[in-house]
Amino acid sequence: MTWLRLAFRNVFRQKKRSILLASAIAFGMLAITLLNSLTLAMGTAVKTNFSAALGGHVYISGEVVSPRYYTSNRINEPEFIQQLIADSGFDLVEVKYRSNVRGQVIFGSQSDSISIQGIDLNNETKLAKRIEVRRGNFSQLRQSNTIALPVKQARALGANIGDTVLVKANTTSGQQNLLQWQLVAIIVDQGSFGRSNAYASLSSVNQLINIETNEFQKINLVLSDMNQMQQVTDTLKRQLATLNKAKPEVEESGLFSGMRRMGGTGSTYVDNPWQGTQFEVTNLDDVTQQVMSLVNTLDWIAKAIFVIMLLITLVGISNSYRMVLLERIAEIGNMRAMGAQANNVFRLFIYEAGMLAILGTSAGLVVAQIAITVIQELTFTGRGPQTMFTVAGSIPASLDLVSVALSSALILIMCLLAAYIPARNAAKLDPAEALRTGT
Amino acid sequence: MSFIDFQQVHKTYPLGKTEVHALRGISLQVDEGDFVTISGPSGSGKSTILNMIGCIDTPSQGDVIIDGVATSSLNDQQITHLRHQKLGFIFQNFNLIPVLSVYENVEFPLLLGAGKNDPYASWSAQEKRQWVQHLLQEVGLGDYATRKPAELSGGQRQRVAIARALATKPVLVLADEPTANLDSKTGDQIITLMRDMNQSLGTTFVFSSHDPQVLDVADHVVKIIDGQVDADYRTCTL
Numbered sequence: 001m002t003w004l005r006l007a008f009r010n011v012f013r014q015k016k017r018s019i020l021l022a023s024a025i026a027f028g029m030l031a032i033t034l035l036n037s038l039t040l041a042m043g044t045a046v047k048t049n050f051s052a053a054l055g056g057h058v059y060i061s062g063e064v065v066s067p068r069y070y071t072s073n074r075i076n077e078p079e080f081i082q083q084l085i086a087d088s089g090f091d092l093v094e095v096k097y098r099s100n101v102r103g104q105v106i107f108g109s110q111s112d113s114i115s116i117q118g119i120d121l122n123n124e125t126k127l128a129k130r131i132e133v134r135r136g137n138f139s140q141l142r143q144s145n146t147i148a149l150p151v152k153q154a155r156a157l158g159a160n161i162g163d164t165v166l167v168k169a170n171t172t173s174g175q176q177n178l179l180q181w182q183l184v185a186i187i188v189d190q191g192s193f194g195r196s197n198a199y200a201s202l203s204s205v206n207q208l209i210n211i212e213t214n215e216f217q218k219i220n221l222v223l224s225d226m227n228q229m230q231q232v233t234d235t236l237k238r239q240l241a242t243l244n245k246a247k248p249e250v251e252e253s254g255l256f257s258g259m260r261r262m263g264g265t266g267s268t269y270v271d272n273p274w275q276g277t278q279f280e281v282t283n284l285d286d287v288t289q290q291v292m293s294l295v296n297t298l299d300w301i302a303k304a305i306f307v308i309m310l311l312i313t314l315v316g317i318s319n320s321y322r323m324v325l326l327e328r329i330a331e332i333g334n335m336r337a338m339g340a341q342a343n344n345v346f347r348l349f350i351y352e353a354g355m356l357a358i359l360g361t362s363a364g365l366v367v368a369q370i371a372i373t374v375i376q377e378l379t380f381t382g383r384g385p386q387t388m389f390t391v392a393g394s395i396p397a398s399l400d401l402v403s404v405a406l407s408s409a410l411i412l413i414m415c416l417l418a419a420y421i422p423a424r425n426a427a428k429l430d431p432a433e434a435l436r437t438g439t
Numbered sequence: 440m441s442f443i444d445f446q447q448v449h450k451t452y453p454l455g456k457t458e459v460h461a462l463r464g465i466s467l468q469v470d471e472g473d474f475v476t477i478s479g480p481s482g483s484g485k486s487t488i489l490n491m492i493g494c495i496d497t498p499s500q501g502d503v504i505i506d507g508v509a510t511s512s513l514n515d516q517q518i519t520h521l522r523h524q525k526l527g528f529i530f531q532n533f534n535l536i537p538v539l540s541v542y543e544n545v546e547f548p549l550l551l552g553a554g555k556n557d558p559y560a561s562w563s564a565q566e567k568r569q570w571v572q573h574l575l576q577e578v579g580l581g582d583y584a585t586r587k588p589a590e591l592s593g594g595q596r597q598r599v600a601i602a603r604a605l606a607t608k609p610v611l612v613l614a615d616e617p618t619a620n621l622d623s624k625t626g627d628q629i630i631t632l633m634r635d636m637n638q639s640l641g642t643t644f645v646f647s648s649h650d651p652q653v654l655d656v657a658d659h660v661v662k663i664i665d666g667q668v669d670a671d672y673r674t675c676t677l
Contacts, residue, residue: 002547002550002551006536006538006539009538009539010538012538013537013538330532330534331534331536331537333495333534334528334530334534334536335536336495336519336522337493337495337522337528338522338523338528338547338548338551338603339519339520339522339523339524339548339551339607340519340523340551341516341519341551342515342519344551431495432490432495432496435490435495435530435534
């Protein structure tokens with residue numbers, strides 16, 4: 001206790017020097033905490049946005065071969081896959097059955113291209129809450145031949161609620177189809193990082209792409225725990241492989257390679273056709289892999305900068321303690337003369353360095369928390385790619401306690417190491433030599 | 440048997456490429472309870488003798504025996520313990536710890552741990568507090584307990600150093616030129632205070648000085664010139 005008290009007072013003995021050293025540590029802590037928090041926020045935002053845009057965490061798509069050996073994206077064995085999911089006992093919040101197509105919406109002389117999601121509102125309770133309805137009634141999508149358009153497209157077309165629009169798209173077999181739908185809602189979709197979708201009933205989209213009304217193109221599973229994502233994916237893949245219903249895996253690369261496998265109306269010729277549906281299971285991690293690797297790279301760059309800053313600070317701390325040793329040489333000789341053991345002197349220096357580290361780390365953390373609070377309050381508007389890193393216009397930054405604990409521990413250890421040699425030299429001082437030199 | 444026994448002690452220091460012979464075969468004895476002055480001009484070896492007695496320096500040749508124990512036979516830990524248990528130090532530059540208050544400076548040696556034979560080993564915290572306050576009263580600084588050393592005059596700082604040197608109830612207090620940085624009036628007060636402590640507590644005092652007036656109060660004078668004993672005699676004191 002004596003040595004702790006003495007160390008504490010020594011830290012404040014040379015206030016300017018201690019403040020400078022603590023500030024350097026605090027700046028390092030602030031930088032790494034902020035960078036960690038931002039990269040984590042970017043990761044969270046990317047996953048949240050992709051999850052919202054794709055409507056779930058685990059995605060099951062299917063491929064069927066036509067008699068002419070052309071593939072189409074559809075699941076024509078709905079009961080089989082529904083039963084498999086039900087039997088697996090996953091903890092699911094929602095199971096969404098969807099078909100989607102990129103089509104052209106035409107009203108009068110105007111037309112616009114848009115992705116149309118076919119949804120079953122009886123299954124999708126959360127979507128209705130996320131969608132901001134500007135005009136009309138979103139729940140009317142339960143009826144066939146209805147469509148909800150984003151504000152931008154509705155404005156471009158000059159269409160209003162109750163108007164009938166033409167929708168043109170390719171069927172799964174590659175032919176063109178044209179249907180008349182009624183505009184029932186004009187919406188803003190906040191959760192799709194600027195990629196606005198139009199929505200229609202599942203049966204309407206199925207009719208547009210020419211598959212059976214009880215079929216769909218993909219199933220999105222919303223898990224109660226996102227961390228179970230890989231486990232659920234692996235289980236499904238294993239079960240489908242056992243039943244000989246899994247589509248052979250093909251290596252793909254590119255930023256949105258995962259999304260290309262998520263439905264649509266692309267069709268390819270195959271030499272070896274199969275019976276029924278071949279299923280493919282992917283998850284959010286597969287889809288966001290490329291973006292996340294970018295975020296992870298940023299994270300590693302941040303860590304490298306932190307280590308360099310820390311090393312520079314440590315050289316400063318080590319040199320400062322060498323100076324401290326010279327300044328206090330008579331005092332150390334005096335303490336040793338009074339009966340202080342060498343290890344007491346060693347501990348004194350180590351305690352001081354530890355306290356400086358704790359002081360700097362705490363100050364850095366407080367400033368980081370303030371900065372994070374300010375960042376959370378900022379609102380970003382616009383519809384560029386940067387919206388991928390925001391959720392509802394805000395950066396979801398928060399203190400990552402694990403990285404805070406690791407950074408703090410690293411700073412503490414490095415500070416103690418920086419003080420180790422000066423502390424050892426102080427402990428080894430010959431009392432007579434110290435008193436002679438110091439007086 | 441003498442409490443301190445120097446037997447043909449030599450000490451050489453390296454100074455660049457040459458050697459300095461600080462002590463050249465010193466032999467002297469000090470009895471328990473003595474008030475001893477080691478006098479001599481600057482560079483004569485006074486401080487070296489005090490450092491030898493204080494076990495903070497070791498002889499190059501010869502033996503220093505403190506209370507029947509040859510200091511050369513002890514390791515660093517044992518020597519540190521001996522210093523803590525039996526010795527008190529007063530320095531020319533006071534050497535108080537600047538971040539501690541007057542009270543805390545005096546209390547400091549008591550907090551360095553106690554051996555089972557130390558007189559204060561069984562003291563409670565309250566007894567330690569009373570003893571420190573008593574020492575501060577004795578040196579006339581009862582009202583200065585909370586001051587920092589920087590807020591005191593030179594004489595007051597040396598009084599704190601005397602109280603600190605006596606905190607562990609040592610058998611022997613060593614004072615290296617305790618009046619050198621003080622004016623003559625304050626210096627006299629400090630010497631008188633040490634003498635009073637010597638007589639009231641029975642503590643042995645050995646101090647170095649080149650002030651001839653100080654010789655008058657000592658009951659044992661050792662004069663050193665060029666690292667050798669020039670004179671060693673006892674005086675009649677009141």
